[in-house]
Amino acid sequence: xxRGHVLVLDDERSILTTLQKALTLEGYxxxxxxxxxxxxxxxxxxSYDIALFDxxxxxxxxxxxxxxxxxxxxxxxxxxxxxxxxxxAAVRATRLGALDFLEKPISTDRLLLVLDNALRLVxxxxxxxxxxxxxxxxxxxxxxxxAMLDLRDQIARAAKATATVLVTGERGTGKELVARAIHLxxxxxxxxxxxxxCAAVPSELIESELFGHEAGAFTGATKQRxxxxxxxxxxxxxxxxxxxxxxxxxxxxxxxxxxxxxxxxGGSETLKVDVRVVAATNRDLTAAxxxxxxxxxxxxxxxxxxxxxxxxxxxxxxxxxxxxxxLALATEANxxxxxxxxxxxxxxLAGYSxxxxxxxxxxxxxxxxxxxxxxxxxxxxxxxxxxTPVTGSKISLxxxxxxxxxxxxxxxxxxxxxxLAHYGGQMAGTARALGIxxxxxxxxxxxxxxxxxxxxxxxxxxxx
Numbered sequence: 001x002x003r004g005h006v007l008v009l010d011d012e013r014s015i016l017t018t019l020q021k022a023l024t025l026e027g028y029x030x031x032x033x034x035x036x037x038x039x040x041x042x043x044x045x046x047s048y049d050i051a052l053f054d055x056x057x058x059x060x061x062x063x064x065x066x067x068x069x070x071x072x073x074x075x076x077x078x079x080x081x082x083x084x085x086x087x088x089a090a091v092r093a094t095r096l097g098a099l100d101f102l103e104k105p106i107s108t109d110r111l112l113l114v115l116d117n118a119l120r121l122v123x124x125x126x127x128x129x130x131x132x133x134x135x136x137x138x139x140x141x142x143x144x145x146x147a148m149l150d151l152r153d154q155i156a157r158a159a160k161a162t163a164t165v166l167v168t169g170e171r172g173t174g175k176e177l178v179a180r181a182i183h184l185x186x187x188x189x190x191x192x193x194x195x196x197x198c199a200a201v202p203s204e205l206i207e208s209e210l211f212g213h214e215a216g217a218f219t220g221a222t223k224q225r226x227x228x229x230x231x232x233x234x235x236x237x238x239x240x241x242x243x244x245x246x247x248x249x250x251x252x253x254x255x256x257x258x259x260x261x262x263x264x265x266g267g268s269e270t271l272k273v274d275v276r277v278v279a280a281t282n283r284d285l286t287a288a289x290x291x292x293x294x295x296x297x298x299x300x301x302x303x304x305x306x307x308x309x310x311x312x313x314x315x316x317x318x319x320x321x322x323x324x325x326x327l328a329l330a331t332e333a334n335x336x337x338x339x340x341x342x343x344x345x346x347x348x349l350a351g352y353s354x355x356x357x358x359x360x361x362x363x364x365x366x367x368x369x370x371x372x373x374x375x376x377x378x379x380x381x382x383x384x385x386x387x388t389p390v391t392g393s394k395i396s397l398x399x400x401x402x403x404x405x406x407x408x409x410x411x412x413x414x415x416x417x418x419x420l421a422h423y424g425g426q427m428a429g430t431a432r433a434l435g436i437x438x439x440x441x442x443x444x445x446x447x448x449x450x451x452x453x454x455x456x457x458x459x460x461x462x463x464x
Contacts, residue, residue, distance in 0.1 A: 191235025217266025
């Protein structure tokens, strides 16, 4: 894959030839234009990573072209060059958003350095924009539970490898955060991280979104567009909700993973791709394969390095850390400085099942910050927010919309915790009172995330 697609605008043929040869040798794909009209035509037909504009041209001004691009909403990175450089011209170009200003005659080494730095800056800004958009959405990979320690170790191992990764887990467990962590810890961290939600893109557009298209490929395709695979060159492509990809596209994705090459929609040129794929799903792909809804051969290609994310209820000891993290974000975002979460409120939060996992916890905390009239969030505030009974009210475990499996786990947890408290944490006495084997009680405690489940192995307290 090329290092980048460059458009060079200059009226001197010798300069166009020299720059095209030099940049091509360095791995760039280069288009040239000898005037404003030609450059306009090329910009309308295809996308570029960066452009070099001369200032003085027979049919216009390169800085004026930059101004028109910005007015139209284009964020194409532009470097302006001139043989008649003046401070005024440089200032004008910079104010319009030019990344740099080069004076002719242009040193090839200087040009290559400027281009490399410009592309790095653009990619870093794009990454920062994504990170800002994600801040506070479902939290960082916060937690010191055994499940989180194991997950971080798996991420570190996956980052060192080059194989495709399949991240599985319930909704709201942080699959995109894991994909980002893998990318940032890998050798591809300096390259781009592109993301596509396979469930959010209409089936008729998903091929264009992944592979790009040529101008005129279909109605509305007025210019060439590079797809996710091209834009992720040298980096990572995160395919979220891959289990919802149409079967027709699954076959095409499989071919790309096998052959490492793509063709744009409406094009005939075969392009090699250097992209690592990290896919994610909350579906059971094994069952989907058996039901004929997902290709088994694609599943095998994606599942080289499987990472299973634990639900929040399986790492309840992390809930206080996450709750305080979200509280800090929510109080700042909603102008509620000084709000606190009581220990009793934290206890109630830690006992909830969270069908929506970390994302639901974040939403609950923000709701509490907005709706709680006092500066301290107490247990009854949390119970009211969660829809569970407040102190003194009739006990009811049922909540509309929450699956039976989750409600059953919650009921089991309450029952076991109350029984353990009654018997002073003694596992043998608790197991006998509940009529189950002690080994089974241990397993249930671990599965439900009940803290101190391994304590109290001594003899039962004496009768009477």
